[in-house]
Amino acid sequence: MDEKIISKQNLVNFCKDIVANGHNLLAPGKTEYNLIQDPSEIVLDTKSKPTKASYKTFVFPKAEPILYYKRGKNDVVMLDAKVDEKKTVIFGAKPCDTNSFNILNKIFNWDYKDDFYNERVKNFIVIGLMCEYSDRYCFCTSVGSSPVSEKGSDLFLVPIDENNYAVRIVTDKGKEFIGAYSKYFTEGAPEKSKAAEEKVKQPEVAFDSKQVHEWLGKNFEHPKWDGVGDLCLSCAQCAFVCPVCHCFDLVDEDYSYTEGRRMKNWDGCQFGHFTLHASGHNPRDIQGKRYRQRINHKFKYYVDKFDEILCTGCGRCSRGCAVSIDIKEIVANCTD
């Protein structure tokens, strides 16, 4: 793996060029990842708290049209929506965010290949940043990642001293991308970035995902689910801020009497009506069953199907939960 060095000043220049070249540039803010106009505003901070919302909305938008329609008396015409092909560079993403595409790729390329998602991911450059944050909700190390993991990044930044970052070139896509900006990079010194990495305090491993997987297989019925369910408020905060939750709802929206569009909007399995059938029957009628689904989907079903845990350990869902339901604690208690 190739490694380069870039100075702080050149990093800003690099970003300025990205914007000047007409690419979208995203960087983490407090609430969400923001579209950056002026790169000198970007603060790269390895100690910053993860944004409240992940950046999945840029590849899997919270609402997007998938087709347009127009109806006549005996006729309907339809037109597929197209994806904006602008290149998007995400800058300073945490490892618990960057890992999300690896996980989402599986579901969006399973029996059906989701063009909307794939097109966007194709045009996405992920520049990850080593993380030195870690609070009680973080558990990336329990799901096979770590604060210094390059998984999912095309380029990965590690601060090596006051003024310089090491830039790991992780993928060919990343390599190709910085080719055009090579004037900003100098030759790397891998031993320095290794040393910087080793100093990072890693969150403690909270559970063994294999054991959890096994326990879930045996405890579909368990009083614990109702225990959590009775406290959970059935919103979708946890699913919507999650970098890898991917359920959606299709709705037709009229624009006039004859024209309209079909929307694909985020949906969340914790909503009571998520599984409500037209007949009125609801297989997941109480919150305990829904919460069980959330955990099982993430730590059992997805693993069975794709050999990947549907969770990056970012802890967002817990940090934002109005009633402090902590997924890490719950999963860690999935043992006998």
Add this chain to the structure above:
Amino acid sequence: MSDKNWEPKIVAFVCNWCTYTGADLAGTSRLKYPTNVKLIRVMCSGGIDPVFILKAFERGADGILVSGCHPNDCHYNAGNFHARRRWTFFDELLEYLGVEKGRLQFSWVSASEGKKFVDVVSKVVNDVKEMGPFKSYDELNSEFMTKFPDMPEIDKNMIIKEEEAV
């Protein structure tokens, strides 16, 4: 406004027993009132849900009138009293959010007040004309509209007209 020919779209939600009958009277008395107004008859002013207003704005209304029986004259005794409280909140809320006061107006018009109906409607139309098209709400729509791509044409004669659609 810049466009001299621009005519505002006004929707009036009126109650069956007073204002609608008042409007009827205006018609039978051959009083003239602006034709920009689309009347929507509901049973009682107390039954006009604010989401009707939002929907009308979404669909391009530039101004809205809500009208019912005078206090104490409600066919259902108290519908308009309940409505009065609710509209006080809704009116303040919309104004606070940046919808100019005249976009949404309220009146009491009885079955015998054909003349008043004409005055009220004329006032709403004039006020809204002065304010111009409701651009702010249009902005909410704009994302919807500008992204609406060029569609292959359907034979014009085949398109269902608004009036025919049920």
Add this chain to the structure above:
Amino acid sequence: MEELKKLAKELLENKTVAAVIGYQQVDDKRTKPIIVTTPEDASKLVFNEYCLNNLAVYLTKARIKNLAKQNGTTLKLGIVAKPCDIHAIVALIQESQLKREDVYIIGMNCHGVVKDYGMDFSGETLATKCTPCDSHKPLYSDSNLGEVKDTPKVSDEVLEKIQAVEKMSHKERFEYFKKEFDKCIKCYACRAACPLCYCQRCITDKTVPRWVESSPHSRGNFSWNVVRAFHLSGRCIGCGECERACPMDIPLSLLNRRMTETAKQAFAYVSGRSLDTPTLVGSYDVKDSDELFM
């Protein structure tokens, strides 16, 4: 604190209550809700400046209500409540969602809570809902516990922001709110956390006809946020749970508080303060102002 644990234990032992909904410590600057059903667990209950939740939200949940039904009789539900939480309980009783005799209110004297977990309690970190609060002693309670302390005096941030918004032109205001609402992802955490959003089926979940578009785009978000604010006008008791729950940091209290001011000014009404009056929007007065109507 000991008195709270003791009381809860007694109530559970002598079967006055079927459960106590209260707070449990997570770490030194963090608590979370707990539903205590056995006398042994009563020792887990705590009360301090980190008890942010308005637990009244649980009182309308079917499974919690069912807890009270035991062996053919209905016991009470105990709830640890700050004075502002009690306003929510009062509003629920006014709105017939609850009977007074069905709850046992353990009213806590309160001098404010922090904005967010992990902060040290001080004037600066005082939750914005606490600055205008005028009821540090519980209004209705079956037992009144906790020490009486002064609330730090700080300026009323939310009101100041409202005044700033009102100074803007209509166009600026619309743009300001559009920008805020655009962030909304329709997770409905605001609705879920609100003790007064108890509708079995919210208007936004109704699809035929669909009055409020479910898509979280500009238009759908505007409608949703207007509807939410409107449905809580004159009802909101100002616990600020919606804003705290919102992951997108949308200043929802700017809306709720503004409507609360309208209720005060136009109808001299403050929600959730009296069991002897009907709700504001559920009643009327022939003498209400007629100014709005031509």
